[in-house]
Amino acid sequence: MVVFDKPHALTDAPLHYCPGCTHGIVHRLVAEVIDELGIEGRTIGIAPVGCSVMSYDYFNCDMIEAAHGRAPAVATGVKRSDPENIVFTYQGDGDLASIGMAETVHSAARNENITIIFINNAIYGMTGGQMAPTSLPGQVTQTSPYGRDTAHCGFPIKVCELLSSLDGPEYLERVAVNNVKNVKNAKKAIKKAFENQVNGKGFSLVEVLSTCPTNWGMTPKRALEWIDEKMIPYYPLGVYKDRSAEK
């Protein structure tokens, strides 16, 4: 009896992520949801620029690699080309909340019927640990070596809170993947975000608080704790918008 198997929506390619990085968990959750909804054959994923740039090799569905920050615009094109297709983007904080902020806000405002998986690990991972739009006040990074000074470079952007001020989006939820309970909740949120699209409800974004042990300079275990201690207090978990539930 098989009690644990790799989702069909994941390829056999070995992931390139660092030890303790939670991208692998989120990839798996997305793939499990694609399997459970039986949508792999009509799903098109959009990879970002950042650590998950090569996720096009990891998902078994058709994949498109977008320019930095442009995934929601590319997804808009793909979805408008054939609304029967299921389109998701998988983006990090630099991609989604910095260089691609306009694409993020406007696709949400249009209630574009797409699903966005937003990995917030408060740092630029691929380029080696620079300050992200979501880096916490005081957080030490390569480009904030004395800690993020909010008087100098401002405050982090809370994406779910920001987007929740718009009338457009259908569903916004922030989750974390630093313990079993949170992973289970994350799975539920991701599934809802895909189901919303299948049911034609519109723009659904799940912000996933994730780890970057390598660039945070922590052990994987310590990184998981750091999410509880530092990130969740600044980025509270929960549903920020659910228009269907409001009705």
Added chain:
Amino acid sequence: MAEKVLMKGNEAIAEAAILAGCRHYFGYPITPQTEIAAYMAKRMPKIGGTFLQAESEIAAINMVYGVSATGKRVMTSSSSPGISLKGEGLSYLAGADLPALVVNVQRGGPGLGGIQPSQSDYFQATKGGAHGDFHMLVLAPASVQEMAELTVKGFALADKYRMTAMILADGTMGQMMEPVSLDFAVGEAVEKPWATNGTKLSRPHNIINSLILKPERLEELNFERYERYAKIKETEVMYEEYMMEDAEICVVAFGIAARVSKNAINEARAKGIKVGLIRPITLWPFPEKAIAAAAEKVKKFISVELSMGQMIEDVRLAVNGKAPVTLCNRTGGMIPAPEQVLAAITEAAK
């Protein structure tokens, strides 16, 4: 003979695109090409197509990237400053070998420049347009009829060679009204087995991508792309020759500059000056062989441009030192008058 309708150049592009099977248009307002967007906004919803006003030129070209990835014909249009913003997307389209039609109804630059006609994006259009080793097919219409015909041709070439075709027009071409016949062959649809339109669980997943981390492989792909470009240079060059049989002076001009030059050439001929015109219709690939052939018999070349002299570099390369090449130009949104071109021809004839 098909019935002709009176249309603006910009509208002719839009209607021709629809005839060519384009059902997706994304754009951002900018003068002097906004009629294309306005036309599409009216027409697309009525024929089951998509018109979407994007939040920026950058978003628009990336929406184009998305539709093109699914294998459908798609276009965007803009004017000079907007095309600069689209540069990122143009490079990604090239890297991912995706077909698209992009219209640049040029205005004066640099910077925000002006809103009057210009040809000063010639370098940008013909030498790549953004980062990396690549080219776009660049088509230069000189009439409203050609605005329509080259749009249809552009879609076909883009599909055939999996690359961007750019209509490089100018504000005059976009705004002028002329009778147009929209009765032309559209050609057969090209198979696109590479498209990311869902695996249907019946094939391995397709990947549209321009990230190639292994330099050996990236080099290989760039060489392959340039082999395609070499084939295009052999087979797709288009130009018009006017009164070149006995010409001793050759004017080289495209778009509105070519129309002005024809008037000047007619007047010069009336005065007994043997002058002709080579009008490049494809700016890339450039009609270098036609100009090189002319250089064997022509004594002088004049490049007439609405810029500080950009195409003249390609003319000089083709002439290869066999004859002097001079510039007759206006810029910043000004158009050379036939008298100015006639004066340049008269001077060359001395």
